[in-house]
Amino acid sequence: MIITVTPNPSLDRTYEVPALDRGEVLRATGERVDPGGKGVNVSRAVAAAGFRTTAVLPLGGAAGTLLAELLTAEGVDVTAVSIVGRTRSNISIAEPDGTLTKLNAPGPELTREETALLLDTVGACAGDAAWIACCGSLPPGLGPAWYAELVDRAHASGARIALDTSGPALPAALRARPEVIKPNAQELAEAVGRPLATLGDAVKAAEELRSLGAGAVLASLGGDGQLLASAEGTYYGTAPVAPDRVRSNVGAGDAALAGFLIAGGAGPDALASALSHGAAAVQLPGSAMPTPSDLRPEAVRITRDLPLDLLLSAGPGKAAGTA
Template sequence: MILTVTLNPSVDRALEVDALVRGEVLRAGDSHIDPGGKGVNVSRALLANGVRSTAVVPAGGAEGEQLVDLLKGEGVDMVAVPIVGRTRSNITLAEPDGTVTKINEAGPVLSPAEFAEVSDAVLAAASSADWVVICGSLPPGPSVPAFAALCERLVAAGARLAVDSSGPALLAGVSAGAALVKPNREELAEAAGAELCTLGDVLDACARLRKAGAGTVLASLGADGAVLVEESGVLIGRSPVTVPRSTVGAGDALLAGFLAAGARGEAALIEGLAWGAAAVSLPGSRMPGPHDLDRTTVRVESRPDPSRPLGRD
């Protein structure tokens, strides 16, 4: 079982618009509502592919109830910890050329008592989990040291910890000795304190995270694919998408596929890239199922050219 932890989940509303014009009334085409937040998406993707997962989420207010209902509707196993604040709603505006504009709320405050309750729920469920995967932004409330303490307690309890977050929370996971981290290009650049222009820059930044305590680094690079840096070496892979529809949740699908396939080596990278590409071809933050996956288009190399420039962000 893979346990996911989303400290700041959301109800995701995606609206398709012909063009995003500031200051105008825009008429939406299709719209989708999905249960959201990065760990929630990892659980949804795993479930869609027959892999057991439980999602831990704090939930409060009408949106919290809606989130729980949406998760129940999809059959996602969950531990919902009631909170006083209102779960956030995040908006995605998707244009026909695949351009996505996202507006994420800060999210409700998690009081120290609520954070302690969520932490206890995570630690209790972690003992029967193959992985504990903490994903997404920290909500207002918990301090970075409190978050770091949760990561450290999990590692001390013998959990295999994966962290997909940004800024100080990502670094806290690295210092705690997370077995796996999954930064995207922006998060990796922030962690490394350097711009990433070439593949070589990415490899250096990944090596730095490993030196600082992370086990494996799976860096997602949008249309440039993903880089896997682990004990046994380096791999880079790509999975071209002909018609990108919504990149929201693609990183979560990549991480879910990678974990589902054993979280190491070429086979896991191929699986992750197939899931990531499939998510990009689907609307909103819909997660791919087995029929959406095409592993034949994935290309992986073991001797990446460090001078290769990355595409523009």
């Protein structure tokens, strides 16, 4: 059982257009409506892989109701915390070359009572979990230390934590010592306060975050692959995707985290699973999650002999590889 916690979920609409021309009337060639939010996508990917998962979500309004219905239809168990506010709706515009433009709403502000109920709900579910993935941005009303409190409560129940967030919430949560954190290249650079030009820079940054409390760092480096730094060793892997095969990188990092966790959450085999899931996800429309038939594990390459001078070319905004 993998439980996910998404404090700021969304209903995501993705439109595919021939080109994004500002100020013009655009006619979409494709449209999707998907459940959204990092943890939501992790649950969707876990369910698509055939494993059990529960998504713990604060939900409100018509968008929240539809989000829960869509998740249930995908085989995800939903544990909803009812809120007074309305679940947000986001819009993504995808161009043929993989360029993605996103409009993300801030989300509803949670009351003190709703915040407490969300924490209590996670605590009540934690005993059955192999992993709890705590993912995404914090909505208005939740301070940066909220994830740290969540990690502390989950640890008290014996659960292992995978954390995927950014901004002040990431360093604040490190004191609670999550087992795994999953930044992308930009979030990794932001967390250490300096640019990362090479794979060697990324390795140093990952080790710095480990020294601050992260058990392991699974870093998505866009088209340059993924990095895993842990007590067992540091590994680097790639799963190249041809540019003409890229459709959308929405949720690709979430699919990668799901692949990592369902493969045990540690070591090169889990990294290979993460790479395979991330590469499959970027070849699907919108935020569709890959099924086992979409995976191409033979394309994955893992090494402990890291090319530390490798220039990092594809940042998190590039829809290539396994961002």
